[in-house]
Amino acid sequence: MCHQTVSLVARHLEEAGIPTVIVGSARDIVEQAAVSRFLFSDFPLGNPCGPPDEPDTQRAIVAMGLDLLALAFAPQTTVQTPFAWANDDWKINFMYVDPTKADEYLAVGEARKAKQAAAKTRT
Amino acid sequence: MTAEAPPPGAHRNFVSYIDKSRELYEAYGYDQAYRWATNATAPFAELTKPLAESRIGVVTTSFLPRNDGSLDTGDGPDLVLAKEPYAAPSDPAPEAMFTQDLSWDKEATHTHDTETYLPLARLRELAEAGHLGSVSPRFYGVPTEYSQRRTRADAATVEAWVREDDVDVVMLVPL
Numbered sequence: 001m002c003h004q005t006v007s008l009v010a011r012h013l014e015e016a017g018i019p020t021v022i023v024g025s026a027r028d029i030v031e032q033a034a035v036s037r038f039l040f041s042d043f044p045l046g047n048p049c050g051p052p053d054e055p056d057t058q059r060a061i062v063a064m065g066l067d068l069l070a071l072a073f074a075p076q077t078t079v080q081t082p083f084a085w086a087n088d089d090w091k092i093n094f095m096y097v098d099p100t101k102a103d104e105y106l107a108v109g110e111a112r113k114a115k116q117a118a119a120k121t122r123t
Numbered sequence: 124m125t126a127e128a129p130p131p132g133a134h135r136n137f138v139s140y141i142d143k144s145r146e147l148y149e150a151y152g153y154d155q156a157y158r159w160a161t162n163a164t165a166p167f168a169e170l171t172k173p174l175a176e177s178r179i180g181v182v183t184t185s186f187l188p189r190n191d192g193s194l195d196t197g198d199g200p201d202l203v204l205a206k207e208p209y210a211a212p213s214d215p216a217p218e219a220m221f222t223q224d225l226s227w228d229k230e231a232t233h234t235h236d237t238e239t240y241l242p243l244a245r246l247r248e249l250a251e252a253g254h255l256g257s258v259s260p261r262f263y264g265v266p267t268e269y270s271q272r273r274t275r276a277d278a279a280t281v282e283a284w285v286r287e288d289d290v291d292v293v294m295l296v297p298l
Contacts, residue, residue, distance in 0.1 A: 001225075001226065001267040001268070001269065002184040002225055002226075002227075002267050002297035002298045003140070003297040004159060004160050004267075004271070004274075005184055005265055005266070005267045005268065005274050005277075005297065006182060006184060006265070006295035006296070006297040007160065008160060008271060008274045008275060008278060009182060009265055009274065009277065009278040009281055009295060010293070010295050011162070011165060011166055011278075012275060012278035012279065012281075012282060013168075013278070013281070013282055013285070013293055014165070014166035014167060014168045015166045016168075016282050017168045018168055018282070018285060018290070018291075018292070018293055019168045019169065019170050019291075019292045019293070020168075020292070020293045020294070020295060021292075021293075021294050021295070022294075022295045022296070022297070023242075023294060023295075023296050024295075024296065024297045025297075026138075026140045026297070027137050027138075028137075028138075028139045028140060028141050028142075029140055029141060029159060032141065032159055032160070032161050032162075033159070033160040033161070033162060034161075034162035034163065034164060034165040035165050036165050036166065036167045036168065040137070042136075042137055043232075044227070044228035044231035044232050045140075045226065045227040045228045045298060046222070046227030046228055046229075046231075046232045046233070046234055046239070046240065046298050047227075047232050047234075047236075047239035047240060048239070048240060048296055048297070048298075049238060049239050049240060049241075049242045049245065049296060050238070050239055051232070051239065052232065052233060052235060052236035052239050053236055055238065055245070058238050058239065058242060058245050059245045059248060059249065062242045062245040062246060062249060062294075063249055063254065065294055066174055066179075066249065066254055066255060066294075069170065069174060069292050069294075070170060070173075070174050072167075074167065075164065075165035075166065075167035076164075076165050085231070088128065089128065089231070090228055090230070090231035090232075091134075091138050092127075092128055093230060093231070094138070094143065094228045094230070094231065095140075095143040095144060095146075095147045097146050097147055097150045102150065105147075105150035105151055105152075106150070106151065106152045108151060109148075109150070109151025109152040109153065110152065112151060113152075113153075
């Protein structure tokens with residue numbers, strides 16, 4: 001949801017004449033929302049500007065974002081950073097739905113719905 | 124929960140979060156899939172001056188810790204507190220931000236290093252090296268909303284703040 005939020009804000013700013021670049025990791029969400037400039041960091045959600053405690057990688061990624069600001073000449077320009085996470089396990093594991101645990105998911109879902117209903121009645 | 128890695132080349136090489144979240148919410152028993160913002164075209168603003176003379180503003184989806192410095196808002200009614208857009212000083216950069224309620228990958232990584240998603244120090248270094256004019260004295264936070272209408276209203280607030288701060292270009296970093 002973070003990626004959709006900033007995509008909508010970026011579109012608003014662009015319409016107002018302010019150039020933007022998004023540095024993010026959810027490529028499908030940003031590209032479907034359609035933005036002017038997107039630097040795609042193929043990392044787990046949470047660290048689009050580089051892995052923790054790696055300032056050199058972070059600086060390189062942020063600098064690529066600046067380059068994209070300056071060099072893109074048309075909207076919906078996506079550039080991918082050359083950096084990869086240490087392994088790709090996260091690509092499968094994040095939000096993984098285990099087909100053998102259908103009842104557990106339904107129970108979690110019921111709890112979520114109850115919580116959302118409670119939140120709605122409070123506001 | 125973990126799964127076997129698929130053979131190389133069997134999946135597209137970047138993750139589809141639209142697919143993953145739809146499958147997860149189906150498993151949770153939700154009847155209708157979330158409709159993500161979908162546009163065929165995008166607006167495009169050109170730079171009006173070189174980056175070396177431009178001021179950059181940063182937009183984040185993370186939130187400031189509470190006044191008492193606590194990062195854990197818990198799981199109770201407090202978490203439902205109205206999240207509003209905010210503008211906060213960028214120098215010094217905050218030592219910690221509240222990210223727990225956002226759906227980043229809490230198994231694969233962490234958010235202790237704020238520069239991984241709020242790159243204020245890195246941008247300042249690039250400004251000092253001459254790649255950039257300056258970093259806005261404030262950075263800007265927007266809450267993540269399911270309601271796209273509400274986000275568009277927040278965007279107008281952010282626009283007003285970046286204009287107040289004479290920001291020329293904006294870098295937005297979602298978690």
